[in-house]
Amino acid sequence: MAIEITGINYFMPLFSFFFVLLIVYLILNKTKILGGSNFLNFLVSFIMAIVFMSFSSIELYVRNLIPWFVVLLVIVFLVLVLAAFSTKDIDKIMTSKFAWAVMIILIIIFLIVAIQVFNPIFHPDKIVTSGSSGTAGTQIINFFVNSKYTGTILLIVVAVILGWIVTKGK
Numbered sequence: 001m002a003i004e005i006t007g008i009n010y011f012m013p014l015f016s017f018f019f020v021l022l023i024v025y026l027i028l029n030k031t032k033i034l035g036g037s038n039f040l041n042f043l044v045s046f047i048m049a050i051v052f053m054s055f056s057s058i059e060l061y062v063r064n065l066i067p068w069f070v071v072l073l074v075i076v077f078l079v080l081v082l083a084a085f086s087t088k089d090i091d092k093i094m095t096s097k098f099a100w101a102v103m104i105i106l107i108i109i110f111l112i113v114a115i116q117v118f119n120p121i122f123h124p125d126k127i128v129t130s131g132s133s134g135t136a137g138t139q140i141i142n143f144f145v146n147s148k149y150t151g152t153i154l155l156i157v158v159a160v161i162l163g164w165i166v167t168k169g170k
């Protein structure tokens with residue numbers, strides 16, 4: 001029997017927040033725009049992630065973009081692995097043309113997701129709204145009792161424990 005992880009959608013705003021936080025922090029840390037202070041870089045990236053996530057349309061954009069970004073990374077990785085096994089020289093594949101091709105595909109993905117997400121802004125008659133029912137107490141109880149969330153919680157707990165074990169040795 002497979003574990004049901006459809007409850008992962010419940011955690012997607014949190015994952016989107018951490019994704020934005022990580023990307024902005026890495027960019028600030030790499031470019032040294034704000035200096036070498038890790039605390040300042042983290043603080044600015046934390047504030048930018050909060051601002052980014054406070055607008056539902058931008059959060060929806062990140063939530064729709066992350067899976068395509070991961071798919072692109074997996075495809076690039078598999079292409080590089082296959083090229084390394086077939087040619088024994090990865091430098092023939094890792095050229096500026098390959099990097100530009102990946103960047104163009106990434107820009108196309110950014111644009112397609114932006115059109116899908118921000119189209120209701122340009123066409124307000126197509127806006128879909130959703131609501132929730134119940135009190136906070138019943139929502140919390142339903143969260144822990146509902147089987148579609150327990151698989152997701154189990155997956156997240158296993159990932160955190162595995163990540164802690166892997167990084168502990170270093």
